[in-house]
Amino acid sequence: xxxxxxxxxxxxxxxxxxxxxxxxxxxxxxxxxxxxxxxxxxxxxxxxxxxxxxxxxxxxxxxxxxxxxxxxxxxxxxxxxxxxxxxxxxxxxxxxxxxxxxxxxxx
Amino acid sequence: xxxxxxxxxxxxxxxxxxxxxxxxxxxxxxxxxxxxxxxxxxxxxxxxxxxxxxxxxxxxxxxxxxxxxxxxxxxxxxxxxxxxxxxxxxxxxxxxxxxxxxxxxxxxxxxxxxxxx
Numbered sequence: 001x002x003x004x005x006x007x008x009x010x011x012x013x014x015x016x017x018x019x020x021x022x023x024x025x026x027x028x029x030x031x032x033x034x035x036x037x038x039x040x041x042x043x044x045x046x047x048x049x050x051x052x053x054x055x056x057x058x059x060x061x062x063x064x065x066x067x068x069x070x071x072x073x074x075x076x077x078x079x080x081x082x083x084x085x086x087x088x089x090x091x092x093x094x095x096x097x098x099x100x101x102x103x104x105x106x107x
Numbered sequence: 108x109x110x111x112x113x114x115x116x117x118x119x120x121x122x123x124x125x126x127x128x129x130x131x132x133x134x135x136x137x138x139x140x141x142x143x144x145x146x147x148x149x150x151x152x153x154x155x156x157x158x159x160x161x162x163x164x165x166x167x168x169x170x171x172x173x174x175x176x177x178x179x180x181x182x183x184x185x186x187x188x189x190x191x192x193x194x195x196x197x198x199x200x201x202x203x204x205x206x207x208x209x210x211x212x213x214x215x216x217x218x219x220x221x222x223x224x
Contacts, residue, residue, distance in 0.1 A: 036211070043214040043216055044152065044211070046211055087151065087152050095154060095168045098151055101151040
């Protein structure tokens with residue numbers, strides 16, 4: 001199975017900060033990585049698809065980069081509504097696998 | 108508006124069965140692959156199974172093969188997850204999700220399944 005190592009597992013940042021979350025795949029997954037945001041008690045919401053594409057309705061302060069085995073999600077200017085858990089997913093090969101998640105809190 | 112509404116969860120004893128349903132609306136259900144993803148309490152997301160738009164292909168994670176079965180009824184725009192021989196480690200919130208052009212573009216609200224004596 002492909003392992004998705006996500007880091008950090010938690011982070012505490014200030015409003016206006018730039019936030020970067022990374023996922024490293026245990027093998028080449030091409031561009032088949034999505035990023036999801038999950039607020040407490042809510043369902044996940046897709047933010048980024050195919051590594052770099054912004055999903056409909058997602059604010060432009062979110063961006064994704066990377067390919068093959070190294071991927072990152074960046075929030076360019078943190079807002080209070082961005083407090084959430086973030087998850088990466090590889091869907092290049094079954095079983096599809098998620099990263100362990102990142103809990104983003106405000107300092 | 109795309110809507111996915113799960114139902115059928117609750118408390119079940121170990122070894123028993125349960126069937127989850129996901130009613131889809133707001134899109135042509137028969138054109139999309141679908142999947143189930145679960146999340147154990149305080150844990151991360153875990154893909155369980157995927158079914159093709161036309162029901163010709165299914166894929167499962169190893170830990171559920173032979174116990175959980177994904178199926179669909181395109182005439183009813185409904186996705187199912189039949190869960191047999193349930194174990195405590197199956198305790199989780201189960202989400203129905205649409206495949207879209209890329210994975211998991213829409214999600215249901217989730218349904219809780221608790222496996223306990």
